[in-house]
Amino acid sequence: MIDVQRLRVLRAVADHGSFNRAAVALRLTPSAVSQHVAALERSLGAQVVTRSTRGVTLTRAGQIMVGAAESVAAELEQAKQQVERLGTGRVQLTVATFTSGGRHLLPGALPRLTATHPYTLLHVREGEPEDTLPLVRQGAVDVALAYHFDGPLPVGTGTGSSLHWTPILDDPLHVVMPEGHRLADHQSLDIAELAAEPWVLGCLKTEAYLRRYAQRAGFEPEVRGTTTDYFFARSLVAAGMGISLIPSIALVPTVPGVRAVPITPPAPARHIGVATLGRRRDHPHVATFIEALREQVRHHQGTDELCRRPVT
Secondary structure, three states, X not given: OOOHHHHHHHHHHHHHOOHHHHHHHHOOOHHHHHHHHHHHHHHHOOXXXXXXXXXXXXXXXXXXXXXXXXXXXXXXHHHHHHHHHOOOOOEEEEEEEOHHHHHHOHHHHHHHHHHHOOOEEEEEEEOOHXXXXXXXXXXXXXXXXXXXXXXXXXXXXXXXOOEEEEEEEEEEEEEEEEOOOXXXXXXXXXXXXXXXXXXXXXXXXXXHHHHHHHHHHOOOOEXXXXXXXXXXXXXXXXXXXXXXXXXXXXXXXXXXXEEEEEEOOOOOEEEEEEEXXXXXXXXXXXXXXXXXXXXXXXXHOOOOOOXXXXXX
């Protein structure tokens, strides 16, 4: 029989990449961590980690067991919550979201959820996908509204992955510039036309994304400022510091003195979706929440407030 504590230790080793760092996180000694992993390997009859001077990496067997460890931890957390709710009759749902998604998608979706399930005890927490998706895996969050740019989904798709990704909408990025800019009256712009422009950006991920697109267009962007808020970035554009690259749903509320211009296809975009534990995506509360988000997108499709292409 596999010991749950040994699975917990293996997951910590996978997260931290070494016995020493895992030991600090677990408040154990490195020797105790090593013993737990060795005992797990003996019970499985297979090696779960490969040790080297650069740290520890998982074997294929180790990857499978870490996936199992995430599932077990999530199941235990869910069971704990269910026991705590026995006396109240209320169902707790914890929703994580990134800032602009929470600001523009949640307000219209949550009332439908609570109207359909009036005894829901709802909690909302804010965070970027790299922070919230592990919480979904651990069972601390039931559902995460998240996003990714081009490339792979922000959840693993291989054997042992415990997360399921449901697409909600594609959110194209726009160039935001002062109203008096020489290119502000264009119907669309190619990234290459912006090679000489200074930039102020509202997210580190957007900066990395811009640099990839600029490299394809043959130039190195001059970034004069990076913030953690798209509204702030647009305010800096209005003040004349440069131009910016802003996702569509972050274009409201409006900022006086700026103009948003679409990028010529194929335009860069954020892909927004919902991450859940695979077995929980059909839970009535989660299913209602996802459909409420889809309805919110359909409601605003074609309007100035949220004009984007929903994903079906």
